[in-house]
Amino acid sequence: MVRAGLAPAVDGATILGVDVLEPRSLKRHDPVAGAFDALLTGRTMAEPARRGKFLWIPLVGGDPRRAIVAHLGMSGQMLLREPGTVEDGLLRIRLHIEHPVHGELWVHFVDQRIFGSMAVDTLVPTPDGMPGGRGTTEALVPAQVGHIARDPLDPAFDDDGFAAALAKKNTGIKRALLDQTLVSGIGNIYADEALWAAKLHYEQPTRTLSRARIRNLLAEVRLVLEKALAEGGTSFDAQYVNVNGASGYFAHSLNVYGRQGLPCPRCGTPIVREPFMNRSSHRCPRCQRLRAPRRVAVAPAV
């Protein structure tokens, strides 16, 4: 939704100037190729693309091809503003752009916790030759995003490859969902929601999941991601606004996340919250129990 909102304003626009108010917001930028502002000033942007939680805006022309890369972290936002707008102290980076139709605009990278960051990065070919991400037809992806898997809403996402990877892994299903090299775009909240919908325990070993269960889980993941996109994403920061400035809460749609002690919407059993990877997992203790594998692979007794 950030990408879709940004697209009409930046596609075809030229960058007139760059203000970096918080250098720490450039931690993804490798200065070897040049300074962030110098690489951007005077360049024209194409349509933004997205893969997982990374957003990038390709620059038109140039050799090598480059793109503005942004990771919004948890608290990051890309906001469109009229020039002269007063922004509060959370503004980290500003792009001053001029669009052939919309005229001059400011693009604000606002990030309270400085977990997100921006960079100028080179574009490299995708190994599978498919478009680099949603929003682009070019088979290019920023170098630093190359190891990130496609997200399940990407038409080029490989369902069978994902299932095959799960069969080989020795880990729990939630760890796999959060592993951005396997599948991207799923954070702690969406993982809990999708696992609840699929009636799976977060520690269910991936190798015990049948193809049918994996298919079902992927379908639930897609529903969660689509709902989140439609509602403008999840954020618990009260000042959350989308690219047009409208408020976008998702919290009212949550079935398990943050609902410990409250009844499971499906069976009424109180939701529990359990420590997991220095974070927490929420699940229904009745709907989401560990399942025995259908076929147990037992080593033959000697």
Next chain:
DNA sequence: CTTTCGCCCTGAGTGC
């Protein structure tokens, strides 16, 4: 090689 862990960061919230 695979898997796990700690750190980055800061405002909101909690407890004394």
Next chain:
DNA sequence: TGCACTCAGGGCGAAA
């Protein structure tokens, strides 16, 4: 009232 402390999140490099 004020202070100390905890928590939340995604990605990355280090450690196991």
